Every structure is written in C-alpha cells, then in structure tokens.
Amino acid sequence: MSGIVLWGVGTSRTLRAHWALQFLKLDYETRPIRTRTPAMAEAEYQAVNPRGKVPTLQDGAYTLTESAAIIAYLGERYGAPGRRLIPVDLEARGRYFEWMSFISMELDATALYVLRRHEGLPEIYGPAPDASAVARAYFTRMIGAAAPALGDGRRFLLGDDFSGVDILMTTCLDWSQRYDLELPQLFAEYRARVDAEPSTALALQANQPQ
Ligand SMILES: N[C@@H](CCC(=O)N[C@@H](CS)C(=O)NCC(=O)O)C(=O)O
Known part of the structure; x- marks a missing residue:
C-alpha cells in the first residue's frame, strides 16, 4: 500500500480528489463515507477533519482538506513529465491558479453551492428564491464570460494538456446540469473532449463504489 487514504465518495468535491489520484495512477485506499451521514460525525472522522467535510486526503502522516488544494498538492508531489496536473512554467502556473480561484469562487461558492443549499437542501438552509435566481443568472454570466478562453481551439483550459x-x-x-443551466457551445464541446480523457471514467467509478 502507498500510505495514501482518501475519505469521501459520492459528491462533486470528492470526485475531484479521486480524479487527481486516478489521473496520476496512484495506489490509494478509499474510506467511502458520504456527506450528511452519521459517519461524518463519528469521533474517528472528526479526528481526521474537525470541519466535518469531505474530501480529506491523508498521505502518510500528512492530512489535507479542500478539494482544490488536494488536486494541487497531488499534482505537485506526484506529477511527472507527461503526467502533470499542474504546470511547471511560472506564467502557466499563474494561469492555473487564476482558473482555480475563478472556478472555486465564482462558479462553485457563489453560484452552484448557493443552488445546492437553497434548492437542494432547503430543509437545512431554508428556501431563498431570490438568492437562487441571482445564483442562476450569475453562473450563466460567469461561464459565458469564461467561454472565449476556449475560442482559440485549445483542447483544455491551459492548452492541449489536461490539468x-x-x-x-x-x-x-x-453540477450545473443538475440545475438545468445552459452551457455555452464552447463549453459543451469541451465537456465532450474531457470524456475522452481516460481518467474521467476511472474517477467517476472510484467516486461511486458499490
Ligand atoms: N470547499 C470544500 C467544500 C467541502 C464540502 O462542503 N463538502 C461537502 C460535500 S460536497 C460536505 O462535506 N458537506 C457536509 C456539510 O456541510 O455538513 C472543498 O472543496 O473540499
């Protein structure tokens, strides 16, 4: 065994961590706990991640939370020529962190997670139709503003290599498709290209164990 353990399955955020591990072809053990189940509140998991969120990565004695940070860490630590999740070139790295911040803040936290809370889990967070409507419009505006970046024919966000x-x-x-949000054509075509990346199917499978 490699000593790598990933806690969490079944959500968009846990999928990210499984995907990075699958892309890098790392051997790891999955602790298949699911969000909002009693396992999240058990002492064993609280000791691993007191915030009580998934995913959490353990790499030997090192513990890391936050899906975007887990991808970046694994990419830095285990990337190799021809199999990189995060570029080496300084300006390309700047572009990586620009996308990472944009996606985490403007698409995830400010739009999709608002919909998840108020449309998906109104019994916990309360219905908020005005906030939901604004989140929908904001996602559409932000993804529309991001689409021209793909207009030069690049295959993926940073160029021809998946990252x-x-x-x-x-x-x-x-995630946006579960809320029936329309995607710009350039992103619909991009999404089809991602399906051809071999780690995509492996990650989806790893995130939904029997
Ligand atoms: N920003 C964190 C978000 C983690 C997160 O909110 N995970 C959800 C599942 S997708 C969770 O554990 N929710 C449990 C809760 O909020 O009680 C990340 O990207 O890892």
Missing part, C-alpha cells in the same frame, strides 16, 4: 483545473471545471459543468 487539475479541468477536473475543477468539469465537476462544476456537470
């Missing part, structure tokens, strides 16, 4: 920000973007695009 960690494609994992983040794809999980948000798929």
